[in-house]
Structures are given as C-alpha cells and as structure tokens.
Amino acid sequence: MRRRRLLFGLAAAAGTPGHRVRAQFRTMVRGEVLRGQFTQERQIKGFERPLVSAGDFVLASGLGLIWRTERPFAIVTIITAAGLVQEVDGAETTRLAAVRLPFFARLYELLGGALSGDWEALETQFQVTRHGDARQWDLALMPQAGADKLSMPFSSVMLRGGQFLDEVRIVRLDGDSDRLAFSGQTLGTGGLSDAEAAALRRAGK
Amino acid sequence: MSRTLAVIWLVVVVILGANLVWRVHQGLSFRTDLMALLPRDEADPSLQRVNDRVAGSLSHRVAFLVGHRGRDHARGDAARLARALADSSLAEIDDVPSGRNRFAALGALYFPYRAGLLAEDDRERLLTGHPEALSIRALSQVFGIAGMADAGLLRRDPFMLLPVFFAALPLPSSRLGVEDGMLSTTTDADMTWILVSARLLGDPYALDVQDRLNAAFEAALRVVRTTDPEVEVLRAGAVFFAAAGAKTALADMSTLGTVSSVGTVLLILLVFRAMTPLLLSLLAIGVGMGAGLSVSLLLFGELHIMSMLLGLSLIGIAVDYSLYYCVEIFAPGERTPRQRLARVMPGITLGLVTTAIGYATFLLAPFPGLRQVAAFSVAGLVASFATVIFWLPLLDRRGPARHGRMLLAMMTVLWRFWRAPNLRHARGALLTTLAGVAIFGAWRIGAVDDVRRMQSLSPELVADQARMQQIAGLAIGTQFFVVRASDEEDALRSEESLLDRLHKLVLSGALGGYRAPASFVPSAQRQRQNRDLVRTRLETPLLASYLARIGLPALAQEPEADAGADGVLTLAMAANVQPLGTLLSELVVPQGVQDGGGVAHIVMLDDVRQSDAVRIAAEGIGGVDFVDPAADFSRLLGRYRRRTVGLIALSVVLMLPLLALRYRMLGAVRVMLPAVMTIVLVPLAKAVFDQPFTFFDAIALVLVLSIAVDYAVFCAEADAAYQPVALLGVAMAMTSTALSFGLLARSQVAAVHAVGSTMLIGVALAFLLASMAGRRRDGECA
Numbered sequence: 001m002r003r004r005r006l007l008f009g010l011a012a013a014a015g016t017p018g019h020r021v022r023a024q025f026r027t028m029v030r031g032e033v034l035r036g037q038f039t040q041e042r043q044i045k046g047f048e049r050p051l052v053s054a055g056d057f058v059l060a061s062g063l064g065l066i067w068r069t070e071r072p073f074a075i076v077t078i079i080t081a082a083g084l085v086q087e088v089d090g091a092e093t094t095r096l097a098a099v100r101l102p103f104f105a106r107l108y109e110l111l112g113g114a115l116s117g118d119w120e121a122l123e124t125q126f127q128v129t130r131h132g133d134a135r136q137w138d139l140a141l142m143p144q145a146g147a148d149k150l151s152m153p154f155s156s157v158m159l160r161g162g163q164f165l166d167e168v169r170i171v172r173l174d175g176d177s178d179r180l181a182f183s184g185q186t187l188g189t190g191g192l193s194d195a196e197a198a199a200l201r202r203a204g205k
Numbered sequence: 206m207s208r209t210l211a212v213i214w215l216v217v218v219v220i221l222g223a224n225l226v227w228r229v230h231q232g233l234s235f236r237t238d239l240m241a242l243l244p245r246d247e248a249d250p251s252l253q254r255v256n257d258r259v260a261g262s263l264s265h266r267v268a269f270l271v272g273h274r275g276r277d278h279a280r281g282d283a284a285r286l287a288r289a290l291a292d293s294s295l296a297e298i299d300d301v302p303s304g305r306n307r308f309a310a311l312g313a314l315y316f317p318y319r320a321g322l323l324a325e326d327d328r329e330r331l332l333t334g335h336p337e338a339l340s341i342r343a344l345s346q347v348f349g350i351a352g353m354a355d356a357g358l359l360r361r362d363p364f365m366l367l368p369v370f371f372a373a374l375p376l377p378s379s380r381l382g383v384e385d386g387m388l389s390t391t392t393d394a395d396m397t398w399i400l401v402s403a404r405l406l407g408d409p410y411a412l413d414v415q416d417r418l419n420a421a422f423e424a425a426l427r428v429v430r431t432t433d434p435e436v437e438v439l440r441a442g443a444v445f446f447a448a449a450g451a452k453t454a455l456a457d458m459s460t461l462g463t464v465s466s467v468g469t470v471l472l473i474l475l476v477f478r479a480m481t482p483l484l485l486s487l488l489a490i491g492v493g494m495g496a497g498l499s500v501s502l503l504l505f506g507e508l509h510i511m512s513m514l515l516g517l518s519l520i521g522i523a524v525d526y527s528l529y530y531c532v533e534i535f536a537p538g539e540r541t542p543r544q545r546l547a548r549v550m551p552g553i554t555l556g557l558v559t560t561a562i563g564y565a566t567f568l569l570a571p572f573p574g575l576r577q578v579a580a581f582s583v584a585g586l587v588a589s590f591a592t593v594i595f596w597l598p599l600l601d602r603r604g605p606a607r608h609g610r611m612l613l614a615m616m617t618v619l620w621r622f623w624r625a626p627n628l629r630h631a632r633g634a635l636l637t638t639l640a641g642v643a644i645f646g647a648w649r650i651g652a653v654d655d656v657r658r659m660q661s662l663s664p665e666l667v668a669d670q671a672r673m674q675q676i677a678g679l680a681i682g683t684q685f686f687v688v689r690a691s692d693e694e695d696a697l698r699s700e701e702s703l704l705d706r707l708h709k710l711v712l713s714g715a716l717g718g719y720r721a722p723a724s725f726v727p728s729a730q731r732q733r734q735n736r737d738l739v740r741t742r743l744e745t746p747l748l749a750s751y752l753a754r755i756g757l758p759a760l761a762q763e764p765e766a767d768a769g770a771d772g773v774l775t776l777a778m779a780a781n782v783q784p785l786g787t788l789l790s791e792l793v794v795p796q797g798v799q800d801g802g803g804v805a806h807i808v809m810l811d812d813v814r815q816s817d818a819v820r821i822a823a824e825g826i827g828g829v830d831f832v833d834p835a836a837d838f839s840r841l842l843g844r845y846r847r848r849t850v851g852l853i854a855l856s857v858v859l860m861l862p863l864l865a866l867r868y869r870m871l872g873a874v875r876v877m878l879p880a881v882m883t884i885v886l887v888p889l890a891k892a893v894f895d896q897p898f899t900f901f902d903a904i905a906l907v908l909v910l911s912i913a914v915d916y917a918v919f920c921a922e923a924d925a926a927y928q929p930v931a932l933l934g935v936a937m938a939m940t941s942t943a944l945s946f947g948l949l950a951r952s953q954v955a956a957v958h959a960v961g962s963t964m965l966i967g968v969a970l971a972f973l974l975a976s977m978a979g980r981r982r983d984g985e986c987a
Contacts, residue, residue, distance in 0.1 A: 048757070051347060051756065069348060077350050079350070081391075093338065094369075095372075
C-alpha cells in the first residue's frame with residue numbers, strides 16, 4: 001500500500017541527551033516496535049451479548065500488526081499492507097488480500113495511522129477533529145463525504161490517548177460497534193522475536 | 206523468331222512491372238508472424254478455429270507497467286502514455302472498474318446463490334471430513350480484529366462461506382488494487398507501479414500497425430522521460446515481440462540485399478573486367494526479382510517478411526543463368542552470342558527444371574508461407590532464365606575474352622584433382638576425411654523442433670515480461686484448454702473435472718493458476734452438490750454449537766427465500782455483470798465459431814511450469830484439448846521436418862529419369878552422386894559443430910539439392926576443352942550464392958541462420974564435388 005511507513009508510534013523522551021523531554025505522542029519511526037495488551041468488545045445487533053476478546057498485540061513499524069487474541073480462544077491475526085491472515089493453532093484459516101477487499105487496506109491505514117500518529121494519512125480518508133493536547137487528546141474521524149462505502153464501512157471512529165493510544169471506538173454503518181481498549185504499551189527498537197518476524201513475512205507474501 | 210520472342214517477353218515484363226509499380230504505389234503490406242509461414246493443423250478444423258480465435262484475442266493484448274518512486278509521477282506518466290496510445294486510435298484502453306462498483310455488483314450477483322457456491326478449498330475440507338476447519342475460521346473472524354460479520358450476514362451465511370468463495374475468484378492481475386481509478390501496486394523498493402492494459406485494434410502482425418504503434422508509444426515515452434527521467438516502463442504483448450522480430454528481419458534484409466548485391470557486382474567485374482556482363486547480369490537479376498515480387502503479390506496480395514528475406518537470397522541463384530552464359534566468352538574459339546547461348550542452353554534448362562522441382566516440393570507440403578517463397582522463387586528464376594535466353598544474345602556484342610588464363614588454370618587444377626590417376630591417394634584422403642566427418646557427425650546429430658529456439662525473441666522484452674509477472678502477477682498466457690460440449694452445463698461439468706486436477710497441480714507447483722467459466726459459475730450439478738455438502742456435513746453437525754458459542758439466537762428457517770431452494774446461478778446471469786462480463790467473453794467462445802451448435806469454453810492457464818503434467822490432466826475427460834501453441838507448433842515442425850526429408854528423397858528419385866533422358870541411367874547416377882553426397886554431408890558436417898538439424902535446414906537442403914544437381918549438370922555437359930570454362934561458371938555461381946546465403950547465416954533469427962549456414966556449406970561442397978560428374982570417356986585431362 002502506498003503509505004507503508006506511516007505506522008504509529010509515540011515517543012517518550014526521544015533522544016535529546018541531557019533533557020528529559022515530556023512524554024508525548026509522536027509518529028513512530030521505521031524499526032520501532034510497539035507492544036501492548038488489548039480488550040475488544042464487539043456489539044452486534046441481534047446478538048445476545050457483546051463478543052468480548054482480549055490478548056496482546058505487536059506493531060512493527062513498516063512491517064505490520066500482529067494481533068494475538070487469547071480469550072475466548074487463541075487466534076492470531078496478522079495484518080500487513082498485503083492483507084490479512086488469521087492463524088488458529090499455527091494453521092492458516094483465512095487469508096484475504098488487501099487488493100481484493102479494499103476494506104482491509106483502509107483498516108490497516110486506519111489502525112496504522114491512529115497508532116502511529118500519522119494524522120496526515122488519516123486525513124486523506126477522514127475528516128479529523130482533534131481535541132486536547134499532546135498529553136491527553138482525542139480525535140474524531142468522520143469518513144470523507146463521498147467515500148466508498150465498501151472500503152469505508154464506518155460511520156465514525158473515535159480515538160483517545162495520551163502518551164499512547166488508549167482507546168478506539170468504531171461505529172459501523174449498520175450501527176454495530178467495536179471498542180478497543182489498550183494497556184501496558186511499551187515502545188522499543190529491534191524487539192521482534194524470530195517467530196514474530198516470520199509470521200509477518202508469511203503474511204506479507 | 207528470336208526477336209519476336211524477345212518482344213513477347215518484353216510485353217510480359219512490362220505488364221509484371223506495371224503491376225508491381227501499381228502495388229507499391231498502393232502501399233505494400235507485409236506479414237511478420239513466423240506462424241503464418243508454417244503449416245496448420247488440419248486434423249480438427251473446428252478446434253483450429255477456436256484456437257485461432259483465442260490466439261487472436263491474446264495477440265491483441267497490450268499491457269504496460271509504469272513505475273516511479275513518486276506515486277503521483279507514476280500515475281501522471283501512466284496517464285500520459287495511455288492517452289498517447291488512445292489518441293493514436295491504434296488501441297482501446299481497458300476500463301478500470303471503479304472501486305465502488307467493482308465488487309458491489311459481484312456481491313449482488315452471487316449473494317442469492319451463495320448456498321451453492323463454495324471455494325475449492327472449502328469444498329475439499331467438507332469432502333475430506335474437516336468441517337471444523339470452517340467453523341474455527343468463522344469463529345476467528347467473528348471474534349478477531351476486523352471482523353466484518355454482522356448479525357444479518359451471519360444469519361444468512363453463518364460460516365461466512367461466500368466471502369471465501371469471493372476471495373478465491375481468479376480475477377486477473379490479482380496483485381493489483383484499484384486506487385483512484387488506476388490499477389496499481391507498490392513494490393519493496395517503494396516503487397509505485399501503474400498498470401495500463403489495452404486491446405490493439407489493428408493486426409499485431411502487420412508491419413504498418415507495429416510501426417505506427419511503436420512510433421506513437423516511443424514519442425510519448427520520450428516526452429515522459431524528459432520530464433521524469435527516473436520512470437521505468439515495462440511492456441508486454443505479442444505486438445512488441447513481433448515488431449522487434451520484424452525489425453531484426455528488416456535489418457537483415459537490407460544488409461543482405463546490399464552486401465550480396467555489391468559482392469555479386471564486384472565478383473562479375475573482377476572476373477570479366479568489363480561492364481557488359483555486369484549490366485547483363487543485373488538485368489537478369491532485376492527482371493527476376495521484379496517478376497518474383499510481382500507474381501507473389503498477384504497470387505497472395507501480401508508478402509511475408511520471411512519470404513522476402515528468403516526470396517532475396519534468390520539473387521544468388523537468379524544470377525547463375527547469366528553467369529553461365531557470360532562465362533562462355535572464356536571458351537576457346539570465336540563464337541557469336543547465339544552460339545554461346547546454344548552451348549549453355551541444355552545446362553541452364555536442366556538447371557531451371559531441377560531447381561523448379563526442388564521448389565515444387567514446397568508446394569506439395571501445405572506450408573502457406575513457403576508457398577510464397579516457392580512462388581516468388583519459381584517466378585523469379587523463370588523470369589531470369591527467360592531474360593537470359595531471349596534478351597542477352599541480342600544485347601551482347603562482345604567477342605571472346607583475352608584474359609582469364611589464370612582463372613581457367615585454377616579451374617583446371619580442381620578438375621584434374623578428380624581425374625588425374627596420380628592423385629588417386631589425395632582423392633582417397635579427401636573422401637576418407639569426408640567419410641570421417643560424416644561418421645563423427647552421424648554420431649552427434651540431433652534434431653531440434655522447438656519453435657522457441659527458432660525465433661529470436663528480444664531479450665529485453667522477455668526480461669520486461671518476467672518483471673511484469675513478478676511485480677503485478679500479470680502474464681499474458683499462451684497455453685490453454687479448449688472444452689467442447691453439447692451445452693453449457695456439460696461444458697461446466699467437464700471443466701470441473703479438469704479443474705479438480707489442475708487444483709492439485711497448482712498445489713504441487715506445476716502450474717501457477719487457471720481461469721475457467723466454471724471458476725466463476727459452477728455447474729448446476731456442482732451447485733446442488735455444494736448445497737447438500739454444506740447442509741449435511743457442516744450445518745447438521747456444527748451449526749447449533751457454533752451459534753451458541755458466538756451468542757447468536759438459533760436461526761429461524763431460511764429468513765428470506767432469496768434464490769429459492771433450487772435456484773442456480775447461470776453463465777447468462779454472470780455475463781451481464783462486470784468485471785465478469787469481460788472475463789467470460791474471453792473464456793466463452795461465441796456460438797458459431799465452432800461446428801454443430803455446441804459450446805466451447807476456454808480454460809486459461811497462467812505460468813505453466815510443467816507442461817507435460819498439465820497436458821496429462823485432460824486425459825480421460827471428453828471434449829477437452831490442451832493447446833500449447835508453441836509445443837503444438839514445434840510438433841508440427843518436427844512432422845514437416847521428417848516430411849521434407851522424404852520430399853528430398855522423392856526429388857532425387859524424380860530427377861533421375863529426367864537426367865537419364867540425356868545422360869542414360871548410369872550418367873544420371875553419376876550426375877546425381879555429388880549432389881546426393883552433398884545433401885547427406887551438410888547436416889552431418891553441421892552436427893560436428895553442434896548445430897542441430899531443424900525443419901529449416903531440411904528446407905535449405907531442398908535448395909542445395911537443386912543447386913548441386915545444377916553444378917553437376919554443367920560439369921557433365923562440358924567436353925574436355927570446355928571443362929575449365931564450365932567449372933568457372935560453376936565457381937562464379939557458387940560464389941554469388943554463398944555471398945547471399947552466407948549472409949543469412951549471420952542472422953539473429955535461428956531459423957534464418959539455419960537456412961543460411963546449410964546453404965553456405967552446401968554450395969561450397971557441391972562446387973568441390975561437382976567435377977566428379979564430368980564425362981569419363983573424354984579422359985584427356987589425365
């Protein structure tokens with residue numbers, strides 16, 4: 001996809017020796033790895049209860065996102081510019097090419113842009129309204145008028161964060177919604193395990 | 206009498222000339238595809254018509270990929286090139302389906318029939334008893350990130366099988382995505398690539414179409430390059446290959462024409478040291494060439510560039526008759542032009558007849574292009590011959606030559622070599638050497654029929670094509686299956702049997718991919734089977750527990766009877782929906798192209814890596830034929846190579862009684878001996894240098910046989926006093942032929958090279974051996 005570098009990031013005290021710069025959200029740079037836990041609560045109309053799942057994630061800037069759901073059962077979802085791959089018990093169950101389903105390309109850009117702080121990327125797809133400051137902020141994203149409903153099946157996306165992205169709420173066109181809460185995030189470089197790197201390579205094929 | 210004939214011949218020449226001038230004025234059209242030169246498969250004309258249609262539609266495809274590090278640059282440059290192509294009105298740029306409609310219409314088409322649509326892998330899992338794989342996948346999609354499921358969808362397609370079927374559809378150039386109206390992709394090196402594909406409106410093998418297309422494209426490319434020097438442009442399409450091939454052939458042709466003409470002129474000037482023989486020879490060549498061209502155009506309306514190339518080599522043979530005539534000035538004693546003609550008359554007449562027999566064998570074999578060569582050559586030779594016998598004696602005022610003693614002495618040496626008793630050992634040594642070459646060659650000789658090795662494909666274009674495949678997954682395939690059946694349903698069923706086998710080949714890596722009508726619309730039978738499979742093997746055992754797990758209340762009966770329980774999707778419905786309409790129009794051959802009202806479908810193949818495995822896949826499925834044009838064509842070349850060798854043997858047999866009329870049987874055998882030795886030795890000698898024996902060598906051998914007989918006849922005609930003169934004529938004929946055909950040997954096109962090298966070695970050997978045919982009873986030379 002065209003903006004592969006825009007993965008997200010944030011940074012604390014980025015590098016000025018001798019000065020402890022106040023932690024603030026910033027664009028992640030290539031090679032950085034963001035890790036954290038998530039809880040996802042999916043509300044689907046007509047379902048008896050919300051679908052709740054939880055696990056951890058690894059975002060490797062420029063490479064892709066590994067989303068490891070642990071509860072209610074183990075699913076690994078790997079999203080790269082090439083598309084989405086899901087694995088259960090190490091076996092691939094789903095592979096969807098981004099070019100075939102433009103929705104995934106958008107999702108990648110959305111999550112990537114949101115987590116990496118690349119507002120510019122988001123602005124090509126959404127109207128972005130921002131509140132707050134670098135320590136505590138929230139963003140409201142509305143699809144651009146005339147956006148393709150197939151590749152942009154959202155009515156609104158809300159992002160909230162501080163040093164890191166803390167919460168995402170996605171409301172779909174049909175009223176279903178997802179709430180993603182993030183916690184325990186850490187940012188580092190060179191932190192991909194061999195297995196993670198291999199998974200990203202497999203998914204990127 | 207002779208003047209009357211000369212005037213009649215003048216009238217004929219003027220008429221042929223007028224026709225030629227008129228045709229040139231109208232604009233000549235040249236064909237450039239090598240395939241057009243060669244024979245067709247007549248065994249199954251209906252299959253041939255389907256093949257022609259598919260090959261024709263494939264050959265009209267043009268595609269280019271424009272790459273640049275800057276996305277906007279790539280897009281701008283691609284747009285400019287596309288516009289230039291469209292403005293030239295030579296090609297129609299393919300529409301890029303808009304993102305909005307590309308999949309929405311497809312979804313609307315398939316959704317009501319989803320119960321009968323299964324991706325191949327899913328069907329396989331159900332058939333092999335692994336339904337849990339499908340429910341795990343569905344769970345992972347419902348719970349995982351980016352779940353697309355909503356309650357409405359899950360109620361109608363609880364295991365979300367339709368999205369999987371949809372994702373598995375073999376839509377072409379699948380590595381490309383539509384982005385703002387352009388098909389594009391990004392590679393690792395951060396290059397944005399934009400694909401522009403188009404359909405050529407003219408004939409890709411017509412020289413003027415190629416020229417205009419290249420001119421328009423190159424001009425646009427220059428403009429793009431001046432503003433954007435870093436842009437990369439890759440091209441694919443038969444037209445580019447054909448144009449590159451034609452360019453090589455044209456370059457060959459102009460070099461060949463020039464060098465062989467200049468060489469022949471120099472040869473004549475050096476030997477005769479006078480202008481008259483040169484002018485006479487040029488007249489004979491000119492009339493021959495013009496008549497050949499004119500008659501070919503009358504008969505065929507157009508010319509193939511290869512016939513032109515081979516026809517041009519005729520300069521070397523057409524000049525023979527005038528050379529034989531002119532060389533008579535070296536003969537002892539005073540003679541009038543008419544007496545000189547009378548002396549060479551039997552020789553050149555026999556020569557013409559034997560050469561014509563050689564070319565006539567081209568007519569016996571059904572080679573469309575070689576018929577052109579034969580017509581061109583026979584007309585040209587007859588015209589040269591007529592010019593020599595009707596005009597030359599009238600135009601020639603020369604007396605005997607005073608020089609030439611040296612040349613004749615040299616010829617005497619060769620003559621003596623074959624005669625002198627004291628040189629018996631030298632002769633033995635030569636023959637032993639030749640026998641050695643023959644044995645060594647016979648041990649190494651091998652035939653090659655692979656057409657891919659006969660054409661010289663532009664390496665640059667081959668590299669472009671490989672990169673396009675790597676970047677965009679785009680390949681303009683050349684291999685396919687034709688599926689013929691009495692109706693659509695039968696055709697779809699046969700395809701499904703075939704696709705089940707091809708699927709395994711894809712998994713084993715023998716095949717890159719395939720695309721058939723049944724990939725988009727399964728047969729009614731398969732749709733019903735799929736429905737049963739899902740019901741009995743997936744829903745019955747797993748649906749209730751699956752729904753409980755995700756927390757969706759049990760499904761009511763089928764919520765809406767979208768397609769009814771029995772509805773099936775048909776090809777006719779799919780043909781109205783883009784992009785399926787376009788795809789299917791390439792895969793479903795319209796009624797009427799094939800006989801008897803049946804239907805014909807195409808299974809296109811991408812990236813065939815093991816063509817034998819793919820060919821075998823169709824075995825046992827009725828009405829399915831594998832078409833691999835290159836391989837089929839190579840087989841055809843092999844068949845005709847063997848047939849041509851048979852025709853050569855037949856020519857030998859036909860020439861014998863003809864020669865026996867003049868020389869008696871024994872004499873005829875003696876005249877044929879050097880010629881037969883030559884045609885046997887040439888391929889063996891080439892084999893010594895690892896050169897394979899091809900169809901094109903066989904064709905050249907036909908000519909070598911005619912020429913070698915010609916040389917031998919001249920030597921046989923000569924009595925003792927004239928032997929050196931005759932041999933001088935042969936030497937000059939050999940040199941001029943070697944000059945023209947020898948240059949063909951330098952051609953980049955393997956087929957032309959084969960003809961050239963065979964001719965070169967052939968005429969040299971024929972000359973060396975020709976004096977063996979000299980009359981034995983005049984043993985004065987010894």
